[in-house]
Amino acid sequence: MSEPIEDPREALMRFDRDNGLLGWSVAIFAVAFGIWHVVTNVYWIEPGKFQNAIHFAGFAFLASMLYSPFGARSETTFARAFDLAYGLAVAAAALWIAWGENAVYDRTLAVTGQSWQFTPLDWIAGFLLIFAAIDLSRRVSGWVIPILIVLSLSYILFLGGHLPGVFRAASLPVDDVLFRSLYNDEGMFGILADISSTNITLFMIFGGFLVVSGASNFVIEISKIVAGRIKGGAAFVAVISSALTGTISGSAVANTASTGVITIPLMKANGFRPQFAGGVEAAASTGGGIMPPIMGAGAFVMASYTGIPYGTIVAVSVVPAIIYFLSVAFIVRIEAMKYDAGAEIDMTVDRAKMFSGGLVFVIPLTVMVWMLLSGVTPSYAACWAIASLIGTSWATSVLAMILPKGTFKPVTMGPIKIGEALISGVRSSIMVAILLVSIGIMNNAIVTSGVGNGFSLMIAQWSQGSLVLAIALIAFASLVLGMGLPVTAAYIILAILTAPALAGLMADSLVVDALVVGISDPTQAALFFLVDHPLATQVGAGMSPEHAWSLVAAIPFELAVTIRPVLVDPAIQMTFLLTAHMIIFWLSQDSNVTPPVCLAAFAAAGIAGSRPMATGFESWKIAKGLYVVPLLFAYTPLISGDWHEVLQIGGFALFGVYATNALIQWYSEGPIGPVFAVMLVAGAVGAYWPLNWAANLAGAALVVTVIVLSGRRARAQEAVVA
Incomplete structure (x- = not known):
């Protein structure tokens, strides 16, 4: 459900919806807001909570102005005034809450034994922020996230005390819930907001620069050269261009919208069925979410949750992404042979666009990759990639004046183009920024209540120790969540709830190996005495694999999280955690192409003029790599092995x-x-x-x-x- 990166002029007009002072003011604010993100991630370092609060304040204001609740009446004077006042109020509330954190601590410490000492203005600002998180997430993504936020707040306020078993949780007072939701590291302005304000927004802005600078021209033209003369060449162009565009946007819908308008008509003219043409574009564009380096924001979230360096996550994602795109290419070839489609057609290459676009595509990405491999932060690398892109565009303009006419068709990144790029990048960041901050409320509720452990226990019990069954359960859950959530949001929720259980199941195989050999260390063996199983006292002598699995299955979840770190090497545990997150992340992509709700496929169907549901089923068949690769993660060292x-x-x-x-x-x-x-x-x-x-x-x-x-x-x- 990600917003596509629009044509920059359309993005500008969306901000400037009345061509008046208000529209231009919002557009200028978007440009300044984009510059602020660059500056504060390179030169001017803000305190974490305050930076995240400013980040949310700005995007809340933009979301209020662009996603009006008044529908067809959004152009009326009252609607514009309301949107403006509401956006400014939410922004002011975010800044007030961040500025007043120390004062809350001081007042509370001065009154020993009392609850959190909020002033009336604190209460108003806090409740307004909670309401805005619910309201704005509804505006940008539908009803699912708001409902989950309300349920999560209800759970820790009163609902958890009425539930049975592992889902029972103590109820907390309102002031404690408000404080935790606003100020905890797991709350609104915590870990997830950090990811959005420091990494994701900058990469979205970088994507806007790539689009405005003409890098997308290179993507299409080079794809024509590589695949234009192969049978089914137009469909191969779609696969290659979507793979390259994935390095720009990381969004399936963005890829479909930006490349599909070119590739889908080409495929239809090349003899492919309309629903297949749409399905290929949707499936190939879905690969944008798994294509390094951006990976649809997933790599940043994964790095934050696992503590594994971003560069490592990107590196282990390269080969799986290649497997996925080649899997789509294989089915294109089979379709072309089966229906005798894809005979050679004229796909004339504009070499001037290719050369000029190629330089502003290759050089900035090379700078980014080199800096990431050298160990700098992703945000720092993105900023320097933007700077190198601007410099490269100026260099191509100089070359165009020196070389023979028509050699280059450069796009000079002057002040107007830079403004367009900033607007395009900021606009494409609105939904992700709003959702990541809002999901912080749910994240805090899950961590505070401990319900994540209960959910992990449920996965472990239902799967009965079977890794493939656990993966199937997570795949089903991701499909259901994906019907109403953007991919990144679905991944975050599933990772919080199921990654520990999945990593634990993989670690259990090593615990079984230790039990088969026999555990000679008396301290380690003593841990099993707490297990209610007849073999618990025989762990020192060794046992058959069947008996070992039986004993492991009887270990309570709370005890398992103690035993695994003792028997499994920490580095291996970290590999299992990365594997679990990669499995969940890949499975969360299937909502783009799996009916009944598959937005990338629906977007492609609109371009292809085919039936949406038929296109959805076609894209689901083509994107089978989304299910094959996670199994390779689980059962082979595709992530953890040496390069050979x-x-x-x-x-x-x-x-x-x-x-x-x-x-x-x-x-x-x-x-x-x-x-x-x-x-x-x-x-x-x-x-x-x-x-x-x-x-x-x-x-x-x-x-x-x-x-x-x-x-x-x-x-x-x-x-x-x-």
């Missing part, structure tokens, strides 16, 4: 992915029958088998054999018909 292990797993997995696509389509280079199907199944199993050269080579050989033989059969049938 990762390349072996990823390389041979491509044969398995192709075989899976061919089986679903019941077509390869030609029709497949039962014998070919058996060969593909066996080939997929061998190709997916982790780090077994014999199985991998045999599986790949079987898949290649089917490709060659089915192609020969198809050509033979065509010759007979001819």
